[in-house]
Amino acid sequence: MTARGVEEYAVSDRDSGPYAITTGPDGALWFTMVHSGRIGRLVPGQEPTSHRLAPDSGPTVISNGPDGALWFTEYRAHRIGRITTAGGVTEFALPTAECGPFGIAAGPDGALWFTETAADRIGRIATDGTVTEYPLSRTGAFPSAIAAAGDAMWFTMNQANAIGRIGMGGDITVHELPxxxxxxxxxxxxxxxxxxxxxxxxxxxxxxxxxxxxxxYPLPDRSSRPHAVTTDADGTAWFTEWGGNRVGSITCEGSVTVHELPTPASEPHGITVGPDGALWTALETGALARVLPGTPACPPPPHTET
Incomplete structure (x- = not known):
């Protein structure tokens, strides 16, 4: 079904391309602008600000780091970047040339883990800039997004039709999709x-x-091109429909709710829980959208012994 309660906030021109978004340690929303080479910052209710990188660097996914800074991938420049909440930027070259870093997330070991789409590798960068790379067992897998879980990282393999798990020692397990x-x-x-x-x-x-x-779980619109996903504290998953101009949510029982975005063809990409408890998504056409929650929550998981 379609729900109301969506607001949009302009943060750039239409050519800058807000792409990924996260809530920083300073309580602000931080987002990448993939086409203009900038990192943006928005405190809800205030004017947005941004910090310039190389115009052709292609900042893509951004994540909180364990050191109180934000870390991001530079897809076109083949680098990992770090930005402090004061705007200081440091960039780290990667060992493998033309590797196309895309997804990035903080791991349980105090480092950042990232995907190398063009090199079929998972990378790990310590906060001092030391990089380790772990090759996948398949070529052309196009590893994409990555997320932390317990003592491991999970990642998607876009062209291998699988998701993967990598332990902190570099051991990789691949799980095929139905x-x-x-x-x-x-x-x-x-x-x-x-x-x-x-x-x-x-x-x-x-x-x-x-x-x-x-x-x-099939979506009501199978042509909607679901792109990014995050979860809230209740266990509900929230996702963007890049081709459908919507934000959706799904409970652990499979109940789906979709929210139409006000601007047609706004191209929603990254999504995060904001500092205000609402869901925020980056729209490639130059805005951030705020979606109020309101879907049923998943019940708390049962306690299991391990």
């Missing part, structure tokens, strides 16, 4: 350790339960 050519992109881990992922080519949301079962 739907052929589903092309998973976004990934997030809920409070119950469920792994949620988007299937951009199949128009589905996938969930790997803690017991290993994978369930796929």
């Amino acid at each position: 739907t052929e050519a589903a092309a998973p992109v976004g990934i997030a881990v809920g409070p119950d350790e469920s792994v949620w992922f988007t299937e951009i080519a199949a128009g589905q949301i996938g969930r790997r339960a803690p017991d290993g079962r994978i369930t796929e």
